[in-house]
Amino acid sequence: MHITLVARTHNSVDFQSQVLGSLFGTSGNGASELFSTLIGQQAGRKQSQAAAAIGANVPTANGRNLSLFNPESAFRLSTYINNRDVLYKAQYAELNQIKSGVAQLQSAGEVLGKIDTETKPAAVEGLLQNFIGSYNHWRESFNADVAQGGLLDKVQAAEVSLHELEQSVNNTFFGAQDGVRGLRDLGVSIDPATHLASLDSKQLATTLNINPQGVVSAIHAFSTNFAKSAALLNSDNNFIPNELNNLNRAIHYIDEHKVALAQEFGSGDPTTPTGKIAQALALYQRSYA
Secondary structure (H helix, E strand, O other): OOOOHHHHHHHHHHHHHHHHHHHHOOOOOOOHHHHHHHHHHHHHHHHHHHHOOOOOOOOEEOOEEOOOOOHHHHHHHHHHHHHHHHHHHHHHHHHHHHHHHHHHHHHHHHHHOOOOOOOOHHHHHHHHHHHHHHHHHHHHHHHHHHOOOOOOOOOHHHHHHHHHHHHHHHOOOOOHHHOOOHHHHHOEEEOOOOOOEEEOHHHHHHHHHHOHHHHHHHHHHHHHHHHHHHHHHHOOOOHHHHHHHHHHHHHHHHHHHHHHHHHHHOOOOOOOOOHHHHHHHHHHHHHOO
16 A cells, blocks of 8 residues: 555654653643644645655744744744753652652651560650651652642642651551550641641650550551551552653653754743752752753
């Protein structure tokens, strides 16, 4: 069966639109109109070029590809791609920081499993305070990231990580068989506004005095559950590794096709990152590029 150059051009455009659409998430992010416009005009231009056996693009002006029906829309798409290139690299670096923090918290949770009925009250309090300090440092580092407009806003792996570990701290079933309702009865609570944990030393001392076995049971159950939750978040084919893999693929696609995309749609405006994005991008360049 004979396939014409025009037909092959159709297929190439369809494939490129699918790749770009899946890569940059064209649903609900303001890019869908650009894609629908550009893919149509791109197909029309390439068919004309194929029919006329023309292989070169029309020269550009001010970063615009003047061979397109709507060079300005194409230029905006390239600007969007430039922004995504920077954003994905920053997100990759920051999510790796979350991953490292989760691993450290897993170890901190496991340490609590060493507490037993022979552990002195002061040592129990000290170990709980150490865990809370580690947890709060991790939360403070990434709370702003997952807030609306933050670097990891709508990045499910980051949001789930913070939510799951907080839920583990708040779980009231740990120690229930021995009359304790989770870490709450030990004086551990999480502020709903700041998402930071704190320890009421008086409440811990009271519960230790009344029900030391219940305290140990609650801490052991929490230690096991928390460490398991942290390990799952970082396990293969789970939230964090999957998201890092997706980001890495997007980063490499853009890097490998940057020149071709600029020729196709124009150069776009360069991206000048600031604030947290600039910091995370610098970390990416130092550690992952």
